[in-house]
Amino acid sequence: MTTYLLERALLPDGWRDEVEVTVEDGRFVEVRDPFTRFDPQALADNLGIHRSAGESVRVPGLTIPGLANTHSHAFHRALRGRTQAGQGTFWTWREQMYAVAERLDPDGYLELATATFQEMVAAGITCVGEFHYLHHGRDGTPYTDPNEMGAVLVEAARVAGLRITVLDTLYLSSGFGAAPRGAQVRYADGSALAWAERVSALVAPEHAIVAGALHSVRTLPKDPAETLNLLAGWAADRPFHVHLSEQVAENEGALAAYGLTPTRLLAAHGLLGPMTTAVHATHLCDRDIAELGSASAFVSFCPTTERDLGDGVGPSRRLADAGARLTLGSDSNAVIDLFEEMRAVELDERLVTQRRGHWRSADLIEAATTTGHASLGWPDAGAIAVGQRADLVTLDTTTPRTAGTGADEHTVVFAAGAGDVVSTMIEGRLIFRHDDREEIGRALSRAIGKVWAE
Amino acid sequence: MTTYLLERALLPDGWRDEVEVTVEDGRFVEVRDPFTRFDPQALADNLGIHRSAGESVRVPGLTIPGLANTHSHAFHRALRGRTQAGQGTFWTWREQMYAVAERLDPDGYLELATATFQEMVAAGITCVGEFHYLHHGRDGTPYTDPNEMGAVLVEAARVAGLRITVLDTLYLSSGFGAAPRGAQVRYADGSALAWAERVSALVAPEHAIVAGALHSVRTLPKDPAETLNLLAGWAADRPFHVHLSEQVAENEGALAAYGLTPTRLLAAHGLLGPMTTAVHATHLCDRDIAELGSASAFVSFCPTTERDLGDGVGPSRRLADAGARLTLGSDSNAVIDLFEEMRAVELDERLVTQRRGHWRSADLIEAATTTGHASLGWPDAGAIAVGQRADLVTLDTTTPRTAGTGADEHTVVFAAGAGDVVSTMIEGRLIFRHDDREEIGRALSRAIGKVWAE
Numbered sequence: 056m057t058t059y060l061l062e063r064a065l066l067p068d069g070w071r072d073e074v075e076v077t078v079e080d081g082r083f084v085e086v087r088d089p090f091t092r093f094d095p096q097a098l099a100d101n102l103g104i105h106r107s108a109g110e111s112v113r114v115p116g117l118t119i120p121g122l123a124n125t126h127s128h129a130f131h132r133a134l135r136g137r138t139q140a141g142q143g144t145f146w147t148w149r150e151q152m153y154a155v156a157e158r159l160d161p162d163g164y165l166e167l168a169t170a171t172f173q174e175m176v177a178a179g180i181t182c183v184g185e186f187h188y189l190h191h192g193r194d195g196t197p198y199t200d201p202n203e204m205g206a207v208l209v210e211a212a213r214v215a216g217l218r219i220t221v222l223d224t225l226y227l228s229s230g231f232g233a234a235p236r237g238a239q240v241r242y243a244d245g246s247a248l249a250w251a252e253r254v255s256a257l258v259a260p261e262h263a264i265v266a267g268a269l270h271s272v273r274t275l276p277k278d279p280a281e282t283l284n285l286l287a288g289w290a291a292d293r294p295f296h297v298h299l300s301e302q303v304a305e306n307e308g309a310l311a312a313y314g315l316t317p318t319r320l321l322a323a324h325g326l327l328g329p330m331t332t333a334v335h336a337t338h339l340c341d342r343d344i345a346e347l348g349s350a351s352a353f354v355s356f357c358p359t360t361e362r363d364l365g366d367g368v369g370p371s372r373r374l375a376d377a378g379a380r381l382t383l384g385s386d387s388n389a390v391i392d393l394f395e396e397m398r399a400v401e402l403d404e405r406l407v408t409q410r411r412g413h414w415r416s417a418d419l420i421e422a423a424t425t426t427g428h429a430s431l432g433w434p435d436a437g438a439i440a441v442g443q444r445a446d447l448v449t450l451d452t453t454t455p456r457t458a459g460t461g462a463d464e465h466t467v468v469f470a471a472g473a474g475d476v477v478s479t480m481i482e483g484r485l486i487f488r489h490d491d492r493e494e495i496g497r498a499l500s501r502a503i504g505k506v507w508a509e
Numbered sequence: 510m511t512t513y514l515l516e517r518a519l520l521p522d523g524w525r526d527e528v529e530v531t532v533e534d535g536r537f538v539e540v541r542d543p544f545t546r547f548d549p550q551a552l553a554d555n556l557g558i559h560r561s562a563g564e565s566v567r568v569p570g571l572t573i574p575g576l577a578n579t580h581s582h583a584f585h586r587a588l589r590g591r592t593q594a595g596q597g598t599f600w601t602w603r604e605q606m607y608a609v610a611e612r613l614d615p616d617g618y619l620e621l622a623t624a625t626f627q628e629m630v631a632a633g634i635t636c637v638g639e640f641h642y643l644h645h646g647r648d649g650t651p652y653t654d655p656n657e658m659g660a661v662l663v664e665a666a667r668v669a670g671l672r673i674t675v676l677d678t679l680y681l682s683s684g685f686g687a688a689p690r691g692a693q694v695r696y697a698d699g700s701a702l703a704w705a706e707r708v709s710a711l712v713a714p715e716h717a718i719v720a721g722a723l724h725s726v727r728t729l730p731k732d733p734a735e736t737l738n739l740l741a742g743w744a745a746d747r748p749f750h751v752h753l754s755e756q757v758a759e760n761e762g763a764l765a766a767y768g769l770t771p772t773r774l775l776a777a778h779g780l781l782g783p784m785t786t787a788v789h790a791t792h793l794c795d796r797d798i799a800e801l802g803s804a805s806a807f808v809s810f811c812p813t814t815e816r817d818l819g820d821g822v823g824p825s826r827r828l829a830d831a832g833a834r835l836t837l838g839s840d841s842n843a844v845i846d847l848f849e850e851m852r853a854v855e856l857d858e859r860l861v862t863q864r865r866g867h868w869r870s871a872d873l874i875e876a877a878t879t880t881g882h883a884s885l886g887w888p889d890a891g892a893i894a895v896g897q898r899a900d901l902v903t904l905d906t907t908t909p910r911t912a913g914t915g916a917d918e919h920t921v922v923f924a925a926g927a928g929d930v931v932s933t934m935i936e937g938r939l940i941f942r943h944d945d946r947e948e949i950g951r952a953l954s955r956a957i958g959k960v961w962a963e
Contacts, residue, residue, distance in 0.1 A: 135913065143864070361860075406815075407860075411818070453954060454950050458954045470843075473910075499913045
């Protein structure tokens with residue numbers, strides 16, 4: 056049992072100074088906020104606590120709950136600074152990404168994913184949703200343990216010290232029924248049943264959840280009904296994620312192949328529900344937005360990736376107004392900085408509407424914390440409250456970026472960057488301190504150096 | 510005379526490893542690149558130099574020329590994290606900005622501008638173009654020295670250690686002839702002649718240039734011909750900057766008042782030339798783009814501010830193709846990070862076109878270095894070459910952001926952030942080292958605290 060005295064912390068009902076939190080077995084067992092309660096006895100007790108503050112560990116700075124990164128492809132980290140300069144479209148970028156996908160073996164993947172997850176922890180991320188499709192050997196042959204690559208991700212998260220939801224991805228086709236080719240043979244299980252059987256065998260230790268995903272409606276067989284019905288069973292009571300309408304071409308393909316938009320195809324088969332996360336959700340028609348909203352689905356926006364890949368700006372505000380729940384992801388990991396993702400949702404909406412103030416800062420923080428965690432199957436994380444998993448992310452409010460900014464939710468959303476995180480606690484364990492940045496940089500250099508040296 | 514051995518540096522013709530530069534009286538007097546010359550004697554000499562490398566100061570990391578920030582309002586730094594959350598439009602944001610403008614006196618302005626310029630130096634900026642309009646006392650009365658506020662900016666730059674071009678701004682009207690009101694009385698000189706007389710008396714020490722600016726065509730008198738003709742004299746042989754078509758409303762107002770777009774109005778009076786910088790240049794018609802291009806005018810894009818204020822995405826690629834020359838500015842200083850501005854030009858163009866690869870990374874670095882410096886009247890800065898002012902900005906390529914990214918121009922543009930700058934040398938003086946960040950944060954906190962405490 057350890058008690059921390061947080062100089063300033065974001066509780067579910069707002070900012071409080073001098074908050075004492077007590078952590079036991081990885082959860083908050085007490086959260087005391089001495090100066091906003093009017094019970095005289097409690098006040099006296101709390102003043103007492105203050106007098107004995109030497110017994111608690113003082114945490115200066117601005118402390119927020121742990122951030123949930125709801126959409127990551129860990130291995131894309133090797134592409135940072137290497138494909139951003141390319142010309143072309145999303146589709147030409149994908150060819151470069153496949154070149155890395157073809158190179159990775161389990162050892163290299165473990166090293167790369169571990170270092171990438173460490174960078175996430177250094178950015179205040181306490182839980183990652185890893186959209187996992189790199190399942191099989193280079194020629195498509197399953198490994199002896201067909202879940203070896205998934206197990207690598209679980210192990211990487213354990214070493215890095217954060218929670219993981221493995222979103223094990225069904226990928227049957229290169230596009231509306233066409234056979235997988237090139238790097239795609241590593242993704243494909245042949246049938247939905249084979250996928251389900253494999254994924255069911257992936258073991259999840261305490262820090263992990265295994266859940267299902269569909270790569271996108273592009274990767275369904277020509278007659279998708281049976282596959283979608285099977286997936287609906289998976290999506291009923293656990294997280295289910297799917298890339299949705301990231302590109303206009305996906306919509307056109309779906310309309311040509313199935314006569315429905317991707318959203319409506321999923322809805323028609325019971326795949327839109329309160330455990331579904333639609334990733335990107337960029338190019339939607341009014342009816343799509345209404346469907347996602349009425350299903351209370353999650354949407355995972357990844358604005359820095361959506362900029363990078365030229366996806367466009369999705370209708371985040373209209374989705375939220377319709378009832379959908381925003382979460383945030385670092386996706387391609389060209390940037391790992393959920394502070395940047397938070398503000399980018401608002402700023403990109405400004406660019407296309409020429410108006411300001413679509414999102415309240417507090418709501419963007421909620422997207423990055425409680426809502427994000429819920430979409431990954433961890434509803435008991437993302438808030439500094441009794442019973443929740445004890446994640447604490449502390450920002451330095453005295454750096455050149457953050458100094459003089461008011462130390463509130465607008466500092467978090469509009470001033471802070473990943474580099475301002477001074478410590479990250481996950482389930483009561485101090486996983487990251489600012490001085491660890493050097494070692495994380497070295498780990499990334501080593502891991503990525505090996506990918507490109509091969 | 511000091512010699513530095515740069516581990517890896519960006520020279521005018523590309524990246525070179527183990528570059529020796531010798532600095533005397535603030536300029537590069539030798540730049541030696543031992544391994545790419547094929548003169549055997551030179552090679553032998555250079556190997557000799559390597560053997561005696563102990564005599565030179567080794568600079569590990571990625572070294573680039575100094576960055577020029579071509580558009581800044583230093584005092585807006587006090588608004589970071591305080592207005593970004595607001596609703597409304599550019600125009601409602603402006604009211605909040607005016608609230609700070611009303612509070613500042615020369616002492617407070619000196620402290621705030623100094624700390625803000627220090628943050629710039631920490632971000633690798635070696636020269637700032639300060640778009641200066643806060644001229645007079647709170648009620649519009651000139652100070653005893655009518656250039657007191659301009660002198661404050663020159664002094665702030667001296668203390669912070671960077672070059673400054675004071676773009677002293679003519680502001681005659683609140684909008685197409687209407688009288689200045691509120692904070693605007695601090696900006697106005699009454700007539701163009703009074704402005705010219707005042708600005709001519711502002712003394713520029715060696716680290717400063719004084720140049721002219723027009724706030725925008727909005728701030729011209731109802732009959733603008735005489736004023737524009739006077740400004741054309743100023744713009745002939747020294748930098749001249751003007752906010753141009755940042756908002757659709759400015760275009761509409763100009764068409765209503767003058768029957769011309771802002772660009773064409775300036776062109777009609779000889780105000781578009783190779784020393785003119787059009788700031789923002791967001792909402793342009795085809796003919797505007799052609800005019801700016803054929804004039805070889807500079808355009809200062811400020812993408813993070815343009816996002817923040819909901820300005821929209823300007824046609825950077827089309828302007829450059831037409832012949833205009835791109836530079837970059839931090840403008841509102843809600844972010845001070847020209848690395849972010851570089852990539853934002855490309856990424857925002859991707860968002861609106863859904864295609865990638867509009868700008869080469871090398872061209873974005875050129876915008877932020879040589880072209881930026883030229884637009885501020887310092888054509889002998891922004892390159893690591895003999896005769897140029899000896900500015901060197903060194904990036905750490907081993908941080909979590911930059912590790913494993915290839916250490917080339919794509920690292921600079923697509924991975925690095927201001928926080929990765931480990932040192933900034935300006936005209937041979939080491940002005941910033943990474944450890945100074947703490948003190949800069951304190952200076953910002955102090956200065957901004959005073960603004961809001963008043």
